[in-house]
Amino acid sequence: MTYAPWKEIDCSGVVIKAQDLLSPSGRKTNKYFDSIKKAGGIHECLGCEVEVVLSSIMPDKMIYGFSVEAYADMIDTLQPDYYYTPDGETYLTKEWISRLEINRVFSDSQLLLRTFPNIKPIGLVKGCNLRQIDDHANRLLRSGISHFVFHAGDYLCRGSSSAIEQAIIFAGSIRQKVPWLVINGAGAMSTLKNFSFADGFVTQSHFVDAFYGRFCDSPRTDDDKRAISRDDIMNNLRNIQRNVSAIQLQKRLSDWIISDGTDGYEQQNSVLSNSNGLSVPKGGN
Numbered sequence: 001m002t003y004a005p006w007k008e009i010d011c012s013g014v015v016i017k018a019q020d021l022l023s024p025s026g027r028k029t030n031k032y033f034d035s036i037k038k039a040g041g042i043h044e045c046l047g048c049e050v051e052v053v054l055s056s057i058m059p060d061k062m063i064y065g066f067s068v069e070a071y072a073d074m075i076d077t078l079q080p081d082y083y084y085t086p087d088g089e090t091y092l093t094k095e096w097i098s099r100l101e102i103n104r105v106f107s108d109s110q111l112l113l114r115t116f117p118n119i120k121p122i123g124l125v126k127g128c129n130l131r132q133i134d135d136h137a138n139r140l141l142r143s144g145i146s147h148f149v150f151h152a153g154d155y156l157c158r159g160s161s162s163a164i165e166q167a168i169i170f171a172g173s174i175r176q177k178v179p180w181l182v183i184n185g186a187g188a189m190s191t192l193k194n195f196s197f198a199d200g201f202v203t204q205s206h207f208v209d210a211f212y213g214r215f216c217d218s219p220r221t222d223d224d225k226r227a228i229s230r231d232d233i234m235n236n237l238r239n240i241q242r243n244v245s246a247i248q249l250q251k252r253l254s255d256w257i258i259s260d261g262t263d264g265y266e267q268q269n270s271v272l273s274n275s276n277g278l279s280v281p282k283g284g285n
Contacts, residue, residue, distance in 0.1 A: 075116055099132065102136050109143065146173060149181070171183060186205075210233050
């Protein structure tokens, strides 16, 4: 129901989640992985017209069972254009465990960098405090990684203002250091505004919202008994793209007003004509 979003919006790519290709324990692959392998890779399986990113983000119980060797085998089989560096358990209140996990995932990242020199890594920055976040981002930068991702979904799902504020601080600190940062797990307009400094978003909100009865640009109502359709989901995705484009346009106009005090037509037109908005890669499988 979320297949081929590139036919609906101008998206940079699609994100495939490793967790969707694994058993609940993370120790074995499942039938979906087998289908991709049989097809000869993820591009062949999906008939994909855009770049594919493999996401390592998954629940803790799967992280424990999913070795870096297994992740390397998955990357080798799927042949994505990009992959997230490995995920780890880094809770805000567990500094010691977080430090051990950052060391582990950084070591695993080094192995993947050596194994796949022609597949581009996206550094998944982890940490339970700002010092750890900065340290991990710096280590990944020194490894030659230029694309980065911050998983805001873990913080947003808690719903507290303090958790959301912490996510904004962490992501903002990363963005000041790195050339390119995408936010994973954002989709609501308010959330997109909070992370307007990002270079892109990975979202599943178009899919999730539909099943919570939230629809955009659709004649249906919350109590509509019809089954959720692809049109409902893609209408939601188009709305997210419009929201991102509006935020990016406002950001670019604000930058222009700050950087140039003149009201010349040519400068303003240049900003408007180039404001295509951030691309919104699709979340999900």
